[in-house]
Amino acid sequence: MPAELIARLLDSNATWASDVSHAEPTFFPESTKGQSPKMLWIGCADSRVPESVVVACKPGDIFVHRNIANQFHPKDDNVLSVLTYAVEALNIDHIVVVGHTYCGGATHCWNNAGAAPVSPSLASDPLTRWLGPLTILARQQQSGPDATDAEKAIRALIEKNVELQVLNVARTSIVRDAWKKGRDIHVYGWVYELENGRLRDLEVSISRENALPM
Amino acid sequence: MASNLGFMSYVLRAVLFQILVFHLLHTNALSIGRVDRRNEVVLSQDSLDFLLTNNKAWAAEVESKHPGFFNQSAEGQHPKALWLGCSDSRVPESVITNVLPGVIFTQRNIANQVPPNDTNAVAVISYAVEHLEVDRIIVAGHTHCGGVAYCYDHAAVLPKPPPNPLPPLPEPILNAWLGTLYAAAVKLLQGTPLSRDDGLAALTLQNVKMQVANVAGLDVVKHAWKEGRDLRIVGWLYVIETGHLQDLGVCIGPNGTACTTF
Numbered sequence: 001m002p003a004e005l006i007a008r009l010l011d012s013n014a015t016w017a018s019d020v021s022h023a024e025p026t027f028f029p030e031s032t033k034g035q036s037p038k039m040l041w042i043g044c045a046d047s048r049v050p051e052s053v054v055v056a057c058k059p060g061d062i063f064v065h066r067n068i069a070n071q072f073h074p075k076d077d078n079v080l081s082v083l084t085y086a087v088e089a090l091n092i093d094h095i096v097v098v099g100h101t102y103c104g105g106a107t108h109c110w111n112n113a114g115a116a117p118v119s120p121s122l123a124s125d126p127l128t129r130w131l132g133p134l135t136i137l138a139r140q141q142q143s144g145p146d147a148t149d150a151e152k153a154i155r156a157l158i159e160k161n162v163e164l165q166v167l168n169v170a171r172t173s174i175v176r177d178a179w180k181k182g183r184d185i186h187v188y189g190w191v192y193e194l195e196n197g198r199l200r201d202l203e204v205s206i207s208r209e210n211a212l213p214m
Numbered sequence: 215m216a217s218n219l220g221f222m223s224y225v226l227r228a229v230l231f232q233i234l235v236f237h238l239l240h241t242n243a244l245s246i247g248r249v250d251r252r253n254e255v256v257l258s259q260d261s262l263d264f265l266l267t268n269n270k271a272w273a274a275e276v277e278s279k280h281p282g283f284f285n286q287s288a289e290g291q292h293p294k295a296l297w298l299g300c301s302d303s304r305v306p307e308s309v310i311t312n313v314l315p316g317v318i319f320t321q322r323n324i325a326n327q328v329p330p331n332d333t334n335a336v337a338v339i340s341y342a343v344e345h346l347e348v349d350r351i352i353v354a355g356h357t358h359c360g361g362v363a364y365c366y367d368h369a370a371v372l373p374k375p376p377p378n379p380l381p382p383l384p385e386p387i388l389n390a391w392l393g394t395l396y397a398a399a400v401k402l403l404q405g406t407p408l409s410r411d412d413g414l415a416a417l418t419l420q421n422v423k424m425q426v427a428n429v430a431g432l433d434v435v436k437h438a439w440k441e442g443r444d445l446r447i448v449g450w451l452y453v454i455e456t457g458h459l460q461d462l463g464v465c466i467g468p469n470g471t472a473c474t475t476f
Contacts, residue, residue: 004476005294005295005350006294006295006350006352006448006475006476007475007476009295009311009313009318009459010459010461012311012312012313013310013311013312013457013458013459014458014459015312016309016310016311016312016457017310017456017457017458020457021456021457027457028454028455028456028457029455031304031454031455032357032358032454032455034358035302035303035304035360037303039262039265045319045320045321045338045341045342046291046319047291047293047315047316047317047318047319047320048287048291048315048316049315050306050307050308050309050315050318050320051306052306052308052309053272053306053308053309053314053315054269054272054273054315055265055266055268055269055272056268056269056271056272057265057268057306058309059303059304059305059306059309059310060303060304061303062303062306063301063302063303064301064303064306064322065301065322065323066320066321066322067321067334067337067338068337068338068341071334073334076333076334077332077387077390077391078323078327078332078334078335078391079323079334080387080391081323081324081387081388081390081391081392082301082323082324084385084387084388085301085324085360085361085388086301088385089360094262096262101288102287102288102290104291104341104345105341125340126333126336126337126340126434127337127340127341127344129333129337130333130334130337131337174387188262194284194287194288194315195284195285195287195288196273196277196284197269197272197273197276197277197283197284198269198270198273199265199266199269201262201266
């Protein structure tokens with residue numbers, strides 16, 4: 001029952017806080033001094049992909065944005081403000097876009113690519129609008145080879161999506177200006193295979209050295 | 215001689231302590247972050263590999279302690295709550311509540327905002343409420359929020375009464391994102407004078423209340439209530455000083471009326 005579960009989250013937190021405090025008494029007081037995460041994770045809202053759990057990190061290690069299907073829309077104030085704060089206020093140099101298998105957003109876009117409006121990014125429904133770019137990517141893929149095996153195609157879509165978002169991050173003025181100033185920012189693309197809990201580097205990284213001029 | 219012994223004893227205690235910490239964090243519920251065996255995570259390409267190595271060990275451990283967990287995960291997600299929290303690295307929802315993957319559907323952004331016209335946040339809420347049938351939405355603020363402080367400190371140097379229109383926050387993208395929080399800070403500062411600490415605490419709380427109200431005003435939420443669902447939006451605060459999550463007694467439930475969290 002929902003009410004019970006929420007109470008359990010608070011109880012679980014209390015036990016955790018107590019355990020950490022006893023094991024490492026300075027942990028929480030030190031945390032109040034500030035945060036210095038070295039990585040920004042742009043991932044999916046999917047409950048099965050909690051970044052700090054899957055890479056076994058402590059609070060304080062990873063700055064995080066999670067949304068439906070790990071998108072980086074170039075004009076989205078939400079994700080842009082996260083990137084701005086990460087790069088400019090926290091001096092983070094490592095940005096990882098993380099997609100995952102069995103992504104509901106990607107599956108939905110694949111299955112509904114034909115039925116979705118012609119210009120999904122202009123739809124009145126927020127979820128359809130949000131998934132506009134991914135719908136278009138799915139359509140492009142459906143007109144290519146490998147479109148018949150849905151499972152294989154959705155996996156390919158998930159990976160293509162990550163690659164595209166990495167490119168979107170690298171194209172921002174936030175990142176470009178930082179490169180001009182000599183910052184060594186790297187943008188990586190990973191996939192989390194939730195059927196076995198393993199993260200995989202897609203090797204689509206962009207850094208100052210290999211970024212294409214704009 | 216005595217000081218050498220004293221030093222050795224200190225080193226021994228420090229080593230034993232590290233072993234204890236590692237052991238405790240290792241054997242308590244799997245989702246507690248590990249203590250880094252070096253003293254600091256120094257990020258470079260090598261260290262991203264370090265994270266991938268961490269992940270490999272974590273996955274093996276989960277499979278060994280919960281055989282079949284990942285296969286089952288692949289069948290679908292049934293999260294019990296939607297978490298709308300801050301991007302702050304110190305507030306990873308699944309670590310601080312010590313849950314396994316699959317429990318909490320999550321959006322994290324700067325200062326846990328839910329602007330009603332933000333497609334990103336509203337899409338997350340829509341998916342959670344409509345597709346995953348989540349009935350509990352947690353808006354989670356936290357102490358020492360950089361976004362809250364940014365708005366507060368810029369509001370604090372404005373003259374009284376403040377200019378109309380307000381001068382923008384210096385960073386244009388943050389100004390666009392944090393506009394309503396900034397306005398709330400200005401309003402707060404027009405009231406009874408507060409110390410900075412008290413002011414930040416008040417603004418943090420006010421922010422959570424505002425976002426809970428924003429969620430309650432969304433079409434997808436109102437629609438769920440019309441359908442008779444017991445969907446509740448609650449406001450929580452994560453206290454970084456102690457690691458504790460507090461229920462703030464802010465709760466909006468069916469038909470937009472105040473409710474209790476539990």
